[in-house]
Amino acid sequence: MDPIVACRGLSKTFGKGELAVHALRDVDLDILPGDIATLAGPSGSGKTTLLNMIGALDKPTSGEVSVDGQPLGGLSRSQLSELRLSKIGFVFQSYNLIPVLSARENIEFVLQLQGVSAAERHDRAMEAIKEVGLSGMEDRRPGKMSGGQQQRVAVARALVSRPTIVLADEPTANLDSRNALELVDLMGNLNREHGTTFLIGTHDGRVIEHSMRHIEMVDGRIDSDARGST
Amino acid sequence: MIGGLKTMLPLAWRNLWRNPRRTGITLIVVAIGMWSVLFFNAFMIAWAQSSKETTLQLLLGSGQIHAEGYMDDPSIDALMHPPDQDLASALDAPAVADWTTRVVIPGVIQSEYKTLPTTIVGVDPKAEARISSIPGKIAEGRYLNSSDDDSVVLGLHMAERLKTGLGRRVILMSQNTEGGMSEQSFDVVGVYDADKATEDLYVFTGRAASQQFLGLEGEIAQVVFVLKEEIALEDTVAALAAAAPALDVRGWKDLNLFLASMDSYMGVFIHVWLGIVFALMAIGIVNTQLMAVFERTQEFGLLRALGMKPRRVLVMVTIENALLIGVGVLLGMVLAAVTIWSVRDGIDFSAFARAMEMVQTGEIIYLDYEMDAFLLFPGLIWLLGILVALWPAIRASRCSPVEAMRRET
Numbered sequence: 074m075d076p077i078v079a080c081r082g083l084s085k086t087f088g089k090g091e092l093a094v095h096a097l098r099d100v101d102l103d104i105l106p107g108d109i110a111t112l113a114g115p116s117g118s119g120k121t122t123l124l125n126m127i128g129a130l131d132k133p134t135s136g137e138v139s140v141d142g143q144p145l146g147g148l149s150r151s152q153l154s155e156l157r158l159s160k161i162g163f164v165f166q167s168y169n170l171i172p173v174l175s176a177r178e179n180i181e182f183v184l185q186l187q188g189v190s191a192a193e194r195h196d197r198a199m200e201a202i203k204e205v206g207l208s209g210m211e212d213r214r215p216g217k218m219s220g221g222q223q224q225r226v227a228v229a230r231a232l233v234s235r236p237t238i239v240l241a242d243e244p245t246a247n248l249d250s251r252n253a254l255e256l257v258d259l260m261g262n263l264n265r266e267h268g269t270t271f272l273i274g275t276h277d278g279r280v281i282e283h284s285m286r287h288i289e290m291v292d293g294r295i296d297s298d299a300r301g302s303t
Numbered sequence: 304m305i306g307g308l309k310t311m312l313p314l315a316w317r318n319l320w321r322n323p324r325r326t327g328i329t330l331i332v333v334a335i336g337m338w339s340v341l342f343f344n345a346f347m348i349a350w351a352q353s354s355k356e357t358t359l360q361l362l363l364g365s366g367q368i369h370a371e372g373y374m375d376d377p378s379i380d381a382l383m384h385p386p387d388q389d390l391a392s393a394l395d396a397p398a399v400a401d402w403t404t405r406v407v408i409p410g411v412i413q414s415e416y417k418t419l420p421t422t423i424v425g426v427d428p429k430a431e432a433r434i435s436s437i438p439g440k441i442a443e444g445r446y447l448n449s450s451d452d453d454s455v456v457l458g459l460h461m462a463e464r465l466k467t468g469l470g471r472r473v474i475l476m477s478q479n480t481e482g483g484m485s486e487q488s489f490d491v492v493g494v495y496d497a498d499k500a501t502e503d504l505y506v507f508t509g510r511a512a513s514q515q516f517l518g519l520e521g522e523i524a525q526v527v528f529v530l531k532e533e534i535a536l537e538d539t540v541a542a543l544a545a546a547a548p549a550l551d552v553r554g555w556k557d558l559n560l561f562l563a564s565m566d567s568y569m570g571v572f573i574h575v576w577l578g579i580v581f582a583l584m585a586i587g588i589v590n591t592q593l594m595a596v597f598e599r600t601q602e603f604g605l606l607r608a609l610g611m612k613p614r615r616v617l618v619m620v621t622i623e624n625a626l627l628i629g630v631g632v633l634l635g636m637v638l639a640a641v642t643i644w645s646v647r648d649g650i651d652f653s654a655f656a657r658a659m660e661m662v663q664t665g666e667i668i669y670l671d672y673e674m675d676a677f678l679l680f681p682g683l684i685w686l687l688g689i690l691v692a693l694w695p696a697i698r699a700s701r702c703s704p705v706e707a708m709r710r711e712t
Binding site for chain 2: 125128130131150151154155156157158159163165169171172173174182183185186187230
């Protein structure tokens with residue numbers, strides 16, 4: 074099976090000389106279709122940096138990342154935007170919803186960028202809202218929703234464009250236990266029902282427990298990569 | 304493109320109201336700037352127009368005809384004959400509303416107390432009433448009755464300085480045609496109230512009476528004409544000059560250089576004012592929009608992370624700026640229109656008119672809606688506003704998408 078994400082010899086250094094910080098050191102990693110993988114490790118271990126590289130948000134100092142067979146090196150800013158729009162979904166720790174848009178509009182926003190027609194946008198957004206269990210809350214703005222509900226909207230926004238992979242950075246860090254568990258269940262269900270691939274940077278044991286693959290990072294290197302079952 | 308605008312417009316509008324105070328401050332800055340440009344433009348145009356009309360109506364007229372050399376040395380040796388048939392026909396042209404002839408000679412006026420230099424103006428009172436505002440400015444007594452009226456009308460200030468007044472007699476003296484001095488006593492029948500400079504300079508008597516006093520045989524010093532439309536000035540001056548090639552025909556712009564320069568510099572002044580207002584507005588707009596962009600760095604990073612291209616971020620922020628400045632400009636236009644409407648009965652400028660006699664301002668200034676300005680200046684400010692707001696918009700478009708993620712950790 075061809076990997077959805079392939080990292081080869083990936084290194085990232087911030088700063089120069091004595092102040093240089095080696096955030097990633099020669100990382101090789103493949104993410105396979107249908108994986109629900111967690112990326113864990115202590116602060117500064119390189120989880121977020123690796124997610125940024127895979128999400129085409131940042132460029133490596135050396136090495137290469139391919140997403141869905143497409144090497145990212147050499148792509149222009151505009152081409153990287155296009156790639157993120159079509160192939161990658163993001164879920165952030167602080168939800169990062171657009172505060173002036175309703176839940177449905179936030180979800181539709183990505184489809185608008187893709188140029189999807191208004192009718193199709195509406196249908197797909199409503200379907201995604203139903204899928205994350207927020208039916209009836211589509212017209213609420215983020216400020217009128219709980220953290221758990223906002224994170225569900227963020228998941229719906231990440232999924233609605235049918236991305237190749239969803240990258241989630243500490244998605245449960247701002248949620249209480251009940252909401253965190255519900256989110257973990259939601260991602261597990263989406264993975265099982267639609268084969269959605271997740272790569273989740275997390276410290277949260279509940280998330281790690283539910284993943285089918287656990288990658289541990291230490292000092293910018295992959296320390297362990299264990300596959301289990303959810 | 305239109306579809307993109309359709310989705311971006313509501314988003315841009317909602318984004319504007321995320322920080323109502325900042326948006327309100329920017330709107331107020333733009334609206335006040337727009338108001339000041341439109342209101343002061345209307346005011347300056349009305350003031351300049353009033354000043355010009357007041358000066359032209361006083362004695363100057365739209366133009367004057369003199370003998371060659373009179374303007375350099377307005378003496379009795381530089382007089383002219385009344386208009387011949389050719390000149391009279393040219394003066395009766397449709398563009399000319401009215402004309403008359405005057406004797407205007409330097410002289411001396413003497414009361415029991417004082418002797419002052421003056422300019423003796425012999426007029427045809429009936430024609431003068433159609434051309435000059437002086438007959439309508441009689442404060443005491445009456446204006447002259449006829450060209451033969453051998454009484455005088457003095458300025459208020461001159462009468463005070465001479466310590467004379469109605470019913471008293473004054474003596475006028477001037478050089479006559481034979482090189483000697485003519486001297487005659489005149490009854491003061493009227494006192495006029497104009498600006499001090501005019502009051503101190505001119506004393507009026509009948510034209511035929513002045514000619515008799517000076518020993519003239521029908522000679523005059525000037526023909527003064529008034530046009531129906533200002534636009535016909537150059538053509539009329541040319542036609543009159545062609546009809547009387549030996550005479551010195553001048554429009555008001557060549558007779559009163561100060562007034563002419565004020566008229567032509569008014570446009571420059573308005574544009575300098577526009578520039579100052581715009582510079583102040585630009586500082587306000589750029590400052591608040593830069594703050595807005597800085598506060599929303601993470602959001603722009605998020606939009607870039609979600610796949611929004613830098614150009615689209617630029618367009619989105621520019622639409623926000625265009626809406627913000629556009630609403631401010633509209634508010635300023637409404638404010639200016641209401642202000643101009645509220646002073647539709649005129650602004651009482653009499654206190655300033657006294658203080659600014661040099662420029663002969665009318666006592667009531669009537670403002671008008673300058674439609675050209677209402678179309679041009681708002682458009683200009685809107686476009687220039689968008690242009691300066693491109694700087695914050697470009698900064699927004701350059702927000703790194705990694706910022707959104709980095710601030711998470």
